[in-house]
Amino acid sequence: MKIVLTIFIDFLTIFIATWSRCLPDSVYLFFYILITILMDITPYKQQMEKAIAHLEAGLKALQIGRASTGLVENIDVETPYGNMKIPTLGHVTLMDAQTIKIEPRDKTNLKHIEKSIYDADIGLAPQNEGSYVLIKIPPLTQDRRVEITKQVKALGEDIKARVRIARQDAMKESKRIFDAKEIGEDEHKRNEKEIDVVVKSMNDKVDEYIKNKSEEVMKI
Known part of the structure; x- marks a missing residue:
C-alpha cells in the first residue's frame, strides 16, 4: 500500500511540475492540497x-497490592478453541479490595485459566x-x-523510546519528500514543527502516567 501511495504521489508531483502553467489555478490548488493531505x-x-x-x-496490569480486574484482563488463555483473553471466557469481578474472582462460562476452562495466570x-x-x-492479592x-x-519508570522510558523511533521515522519521511521536491521548504519545516508538537504531547502524557502511578504505588 505504501509503495502504491508513493507512486501515486510521484505521479501527481510530475504531473503538476509538467502541466502547472497550463492548469487553472483552482485545479493546481486542488492537486497541491491533495499531495499535502496524503503526506x-x-x-x-x-x-x-x-x-x-x-x-x-502495562500500568494497569501491575500488581500494586490491591485487587483490580486489569491484572488479568490481558492474560492469554490457551484453550481448545485457540488463545483467548480471560474476560472473553467468563466474568471477572472483585469480591473485595484484595480478591479477584474469575467465573468461566465453560467450567472446563478453569484449569486453562489457572495455568495461564501462573505462566504469566x-x-x-x-x-x-x-x-x-x-x-488473593497480598499487601x-x-x-x-x-x-x-x-x-x-522503566516502562515509561521504554515508551518514550518508541515515541522517539516514530519521530525519527516521521522526520525521515518529511526529509525524503522534501529532497524529492514533492514539498517545499516551508512545508518541510511545518512538518518538523508539527511532529515535535505531537512528540512533546506524547512525552507529557507518559510523564503524567508515570508520576500518577508512582504516587499511587507509594500511597497504597
Whole structure:
C-alpha cells in the first residue's frame, strides 16, 4: 500500500511540475492540497498513540497490592478453541479490595485459566475453587513498592523510546519528500514543527502516567 501511495504521489508531483502553467489555478490548488493531505503525519501519530496505549495496559496490569480486574484482563488463555483473553471466557469481578474472582462460562476452562495466570509470571497465585478461580492479592511491603516504582519508570522510558523511533521515522519521511521536491521548504519545516508538537504531547502524557502511578504505588 505504501509503495502504491508513493507512486501515486510521484505521479501527481510530475504531473503538476509538467502541466502547472497550463492548469487553472483552482485545479493546481486542488492537486497541491491533495499531495499535502496524503503526506500528513497521522500514521506516525497513530504509532505513538499505540505506544501510549501499551503503557496504559502495562500500568494497569501491575500488581500494586490491591485487587483490580486489569491484572488479568490481558492474560492469554490457551484453550481448545485457540488463545483467548480471560474476560472473553467468563466474568471477572472483585469480591473485595484484595480478591479477584474469575467465573468461566465453560467450567472446563478453569484449569486453562489457572495455568495461564501462573505462566504469566506476574506474582499472582490463583486458587481453583471448582466452579471459579480466586486470586488473593497480598499487601505490598515497602521494598516491593520501591521495586514496582522502578518498573513503572522503566516502562515509561521504554515508551518514550518508541515515541522517539516514530519521530525519527516521521522526520525521515518529511526529509525524503522534501529532497524529492514533492514539498517545499516551508512545508518541510511545518512538518518538523508539527511532529515535535505531537512528540512533546506524547512525552507529557507518559510523564503524567508515570508520576500518577508512582504516587499511587507509594500511597497504597
